[in-house]
Amino acid sequence: MATLRAEAPAILLLLALAAAPFVGFGEGYMLTLLARAMILAMAAVSLSLLVGGAGLVSMGHAAMLGFGAYAVVILDDARVTEIAVVLPVAIAAAAGFALVTGAVAIRTSGVHFIMITLAFGQMAFFTASSLAGYGGDDGYTLYSRTEIGGARLLEDRLAFHFVCVGALAGTWLLCRLLLASRFGRVLRAAKGNPLRAQALGFDPYPYRLVAYVIAGAIGGASGFLFANATEFVAPAYFSWQRSGELLFMVILGGVAGLHGALIGALGFVLLEEWLSHQWEHWRIVFGVLLILAVLFLPNGLAGIPGQIAKAARR
Amino acid sequence: MTDPLLSLRNLRKRFGGLAVTDDVSLDVAPGEIHAVIGPNGAGKTTLINEISGVLRVDGGRIEFGGRDITGLSMPRRARLGLARSFQITSVVPAFTALENTALAVQAGAGSSFRFFRPAALERRLNEPALAALDQVGLAGRAHTPAGAMSHGEKRQLELAIALATQPRLLLLDEPLAGAGPEETERLIGILRGLKSRYAILLVEHDMQAVFALADRISVLVYGRVIATGEPDAIRGNAEVRAAYLGEDDIPLAGAA
Amino acid sequence: MTTQLLLIQALNGLQLGILLFLIAAGLTLVFGVMDFINLAHGVQYMIGAYLAAWIAGATGSFWLALLLALPLALALGLLLEFLVFRHLYDRDHLQQVLATFGVILVLNQGVKALFGAAPLQVPMPEALTGGIRLMEGLLYPTYRIAIIAGGLATAGLLWWLVERTKVGMLVRAGATNAPMVAALGVDIRRLFMIVFGFGAMLAGFAGVLAAPILSVEPGMGDHLLILAFVVIVIGGIGSIRGAFVAALLVGLVETLGRSLVPDLMRLFLSASEARQVGAAIASMLVYIAMAAILAFRPAGLFPVRAG
Numbered sequence: 001m002a003t004l005r006a007e008a009p010a011i012l013l014l015l016a017l018a019a020a021p022f023v024g025f026g027e028g029y030m031l032t033l034l035a036r037a038m039i040l041a042m043a044a045v046s047l048s049l050l051v052g053g054a055g056l057v058s059m060g061h062a063a064m065l066g067f068g069a070y071a072v073v074i075l076d077d078a079r080v081t082e083i084a085v086v087l088p089v090a091i092a093a094a095a096g097f098a099l100v101t102g103a104v105a106i107r108t109s110g111v112h113f114i115m116i117t118l119a120f121g122q123m124a125f126f127t128a129s130s131l132a133g134y135g136g137d138d139g140y141t142l143y144s145r146t147e148i149g150g151a152r153l154l155e156d157r158l159a160f161h162f163v164c165v166g167a168l169a170g171t172w173l174l175c176r177l178l179l180a181s182r183f184g185r186v187l188r189a190a191k192g193n194p195l196r197a198q199a200l201g202f203d204p205y206p207y208r209l210v211a212y213v214i215a216g217a218i219g220g221a222s223g224f225l226f227a228n229a230t231e232f233v234a235p236a237y238f239s240w241q242r243s244g245e246l247l248f249m250v251i252l253g254g255v256a257g258l259h260g261a262l263i264g265a266l267g268f269v270l271l272e273e274w275l276s277h278q279w280e281h282w283r284i285v286f287g288v289l290l291i292l293a294v295l296f297l298p299n300g301l302a303g304i305p306g307q308i309a310k311a312a313r314r
Numbered sequence: 315m316t317d318p319l320l321s322l323r324n325l326r327k328r329f330g331g332l333a334v335t336d337d338v339s340l341d342v343a344p345g346e347i348h349a350v351i352g353p354n355g356a357g358k359t360t361l362i363n364e365i366s367g368v369l370r371v372d373g374g375r376i377e378f379g380g381r382d383i384t385g386l387s388m389p390r391r392a393r394l395g396l397a398r399s400f401q402i403t404s405v406v407p408a409f410t411a412l413e414n415t416a417l418a419v420q421a422g423a424g425s426s427f428r429f430f431r432p433a434a435l436e437r438r439l440n441e442p443a444l445a446a447l448d449q450v451g452l453a454g455r456a457h458t459p460a461g462a463m464s465h466g467e468k469r470q471l472e473l474a475i476a477l478a479t480q481p482r483l484l485l486l487d488e489p490l491a492g493a494g495p496e497e498t499e500r501l502i503g504i505l506r507g508l509k510s511r512y513a514i515l516l517v518e519h520d521m522q523a524v525f526a527l528a529d530r531i532s533v534l535v536y537g538r539v540i541a542t543g544e545p546d547a548i549r550g551n552a553e554v555r556a557a558y559l560g561e562d563d564i565p566l567a568g569a570a
Numbered sequence: 571m572t573t574q575l576l577l578i579q580a581l582n583g584l585q586l587g588i589l590l591f592l593i594a595a596g597l598t599l600v601f602g603v604m605d606f607i608n609l610a611h612g613v614q615y616m617i618g619a620y621l622a623a624w625i626a627g628a629t630g631s632f633w634l635a636l637l638l639a640l641p642l643a644l645a646l647g648l649l650l651e652f653l654v655f656r657h658l659y660d661r662d663h664l665q666q667v668l669a670t671f672g673v674i675l676v677l678n679q680g681v682k683a684l685f686g687a688a689p690l691q692v693p694m695p696e697a698l699t700g701g702i703r704l705m706e707g708l709l710y711p712t713y714r715i716a717i718i719a720g721g722l723a724t725a726g727l728l729w730w731l732v733e734r735t736k737v738g739m740l741v742r743a744g745a746t747n748a749p750m751v752a753a754l755g756v757d758i759r760r761l762f763m764i765v766f767g768f769g770a771m772l773a774g775f776a777g778v779l780a781a782p783i784l785s786v787e788p789g790m791g792d793h794l795l796i797l798a799f800v801v802i803v804i805g806g807i808g809s810i811r812g813a814f815v816a817a818l819l820v821g822l823v824e825t826l827g828r829s830l831v832p833d834l835m836r837l838f839l840s841a842s843e844a845r846q847v848g849a850a851i852a853s854m855l856v857y858i859a860m861a862a863i864l865a866f867r868p869a870g871l872f873p874v875r876a877g
Contacts, residue, residue, distance in 0.1 A: 059667065101861075104865060111605075114607060114667060115800075129853070132845070132849075240792070244668070247667065247668060248668055281679050282679075283675045283676070284680055287676035290668060290671065295654075
């Protein structure tokens with residue numbers, strides 16, 4: 001079946017992540033790295049829903065993670081650590097921010113949209129920086145990870161690993177379903193030909209706004225996991241550079257399918273980790289690679305097989 | 315005559331100093347093909363844009379099914395049953411023919427805020443979509459991406475999309491534009507098949523097609539309607555001949 | 571709050587607005603004329619500041635630094651245009667965002683590698699140290715007044731260039747309708763290059779001016795870049811006049827907000843709460859203003875683009 005073949009890369013990757021602890025990637029350092037990669041991949045997949053599905057290039061997606069993470073911080077400071085409270089609050093905070101800012105941002109399009117989401121992201125960033133009660137610029141160290149029914153399940157590295165795998169798989173599946181649904185079809189049509197969608201009676205605005213809120217909610221959930229993974233939250237994690245990195249993950253992988261964001265996020269985090277051990281100023285190399293990727297890989301990593309096939313046919 | 319389905323009353327629109335729609339009034343009756351012809355720059359596409367809601371008029375009134383729709387947005391008008399094709403083909407290139415058409419069915423088949431069921435598996439959308447594709451002779455190309463289709467096929471698809479919305483009125487903006495002789499032949503056959511089942515406002519340059527299909531013709535020159543009538547009356551109208559002087563594509567010899 | 575303090579804050583706001591304008595002017599032209607979104611514009615401001623720090627450190631003269639930094643900033647801008655940007659004009663905005671983001675990473679880290687992560691200081695020129703007595707009990711630093719004056723003069727020069735010269739006419743026409751200008755036979759690529767280099771030099775100039783009063787450090791351009799984006803969105807993309815008005819507006823809102831809002835909050839809240847809530851609200855003010863303006867005028871205060 002054609003659809004199954006299209007999904008194969010994502011499914012294989014998710015299976016590989018689930019199996020990783022048992023095939024030699026089980027030590028603490030590796031699990032920490034993988035957890036980070038998976039959490040960012042979650043955010044990247046939700047961003048891919050916006051960029052690839054709805055044509056909404058958001059430069060402020062990191063703020064959604066920030067809202068999720070700061071919900072954990074603020075509740076932690078009030079000694080509320082039960083997941084049944086913390087997770088819904090984290091998701092609702094990010095979704096609420098997405099609703100309010102999206103209502104304004106989606107009125108615009110193209111470059112305006114990029115810059116407005118960037119500005120709103122910075123607004124969230126500076127707000128977090130000014131929260132002196134929660135560490136301000138210096139950040140906040142959690143008293144404890146979130147508990148599940150009073151049990152400290154997330155403290156266990158392996159358990160946390162599988163929570164991340166599950167969350168990532170759930171995110172991917174959800175976005176997958178959304179894109180294939182009636183809702184997603186209107187979203188994709190409004191991206192491919194807005195005039196046509198309107199002539200058929202579809203006003204793109206509410207569809208885009210709902211997509212923006214859903215992506216924000218997923219971003220909030222990944223922010224919740226991010227806070228739990230690092231047990232430390234600082235505004236710098238959610239600056240516009242992080243938004244740029246998320247966007248880069250999506251594009252690096254390729255926007256043609258959601259699996260691009262998965263590949264991109266994992267590739268990004270692993271490359272970053274490896275490079276940072278090679279040279280103190282690895283960001284220079286990283287930046288150059290980014291520029292080269294944009295100039296020479298228009299379809300991202302996921303598009304390389306296609307590019308090679310095309311070159312071979314010449 | 316029965317009550318008109320679409321009725322334009324004294325429409326006016328200016329672009330800067332130029333009157334592109336100048337006091338235009340015309341009617342389309344149910345089941346009628348009403349063609350609008352005129353030299354280039356007469357304001358035909360502007361008129362379609364005004365009726366479908368892409369452009370706002372400066373004055374006048376548009377009634378559809380007895381309701382004033384002058385102030386409604388394009389999506390609102392579409393939901394009332396006004397379907398349009400575009401002069402420059404306007405399909406979603408990444409979608410297959412079936413998905414393009416199913417999207418149009420979806421517009422009239424309940425809420426589109428449904429998030430989990432794969433739309434591609436909904437028979438309620440696919441069956442009418444396939445029927446519309448069949449009406450325009452594209453059933454065999456249902457799974458071809460629209461972006462990969464020939465120009466003529468895209469014109470056919472454009473028609474299928476309009477039909478799939480189950481419209482009360484079709485606004486067709488040069489459905490034959492850019493089609494080769496064979497494709498034109500086929501498209502005229504398809505349009506003839508639609509006649510009397512739909513009310514159609516047809517803007518078209520191909521005079522053979524217009525005189526073969528239209529029940530009534532209005533002639534638009536510099537934004538004004540200079541004549542409205544049955545094809546034979548238009549053919550004999552001296553003012554129309556004057557307006558078309560120098561253009562040899564009007565079949566004055568009385569073909570058709 | 572006293573009148574003196576309010577006046578000082580207003581002048582500080584004006585001075586921030588002027589710096590913002592110098593950055594936003596290049597950004598809005600590059601944007602308006604080339605439809606090119608350049609995130610790396612902020613690092614060009616940083617480069618200007620580093621060039622000033624480097625030359626002033628080597629020669630001991632601020633004036634020499636100013637004189638040499640401008641052509642160097644221009645040259646670097648043109649080099650970047652040649653290496654990276656000109657390959658991106660035909661790409662979509664998303665790819666422009668990413669590639670210029672890459673440039674930011676390289677240059678921010680590059681100055682860190684060359685000059686270290688610690689902030690550098692640039693000494694103020696001898697002639698402009700000290701203050702000027704503006705009114706009874708109000709001494710305002712001469713150098714900051716010089717920034718305001720220099721910025722206003724540059725704004726005037728820019729206005730003359732754009733409104734009164736042939737290149738300026740092409741730039742304005744390009745911002746309104748670039749394809750038409752290309753169709754008229756103008757070498758649009760060369761026009762792009764000129765606009766780009768000029769914008770880079772203006773941003774560099776802002777960096778040089780800011781160097782003696784701010785700490786020169788990697789990433790210093792990032793915050794101003796975002797504010798500059800806010801400025802050009804509010805002002806209307808491609809509009810110099812819009813950029814000027816919006817830059818002053820943003821500079822004043824940002825500066826006055828930070829000092830006034832916490833005071834206002836003290837009317838309702840305890841001192842420590844007022845400080846925190848006030849700071850949070852003040853940091854949002856500029857963005858709230860942007861959202862409010864866009865809600866009523868989606869194309870900004872002075873829309874330029876045709877159609």
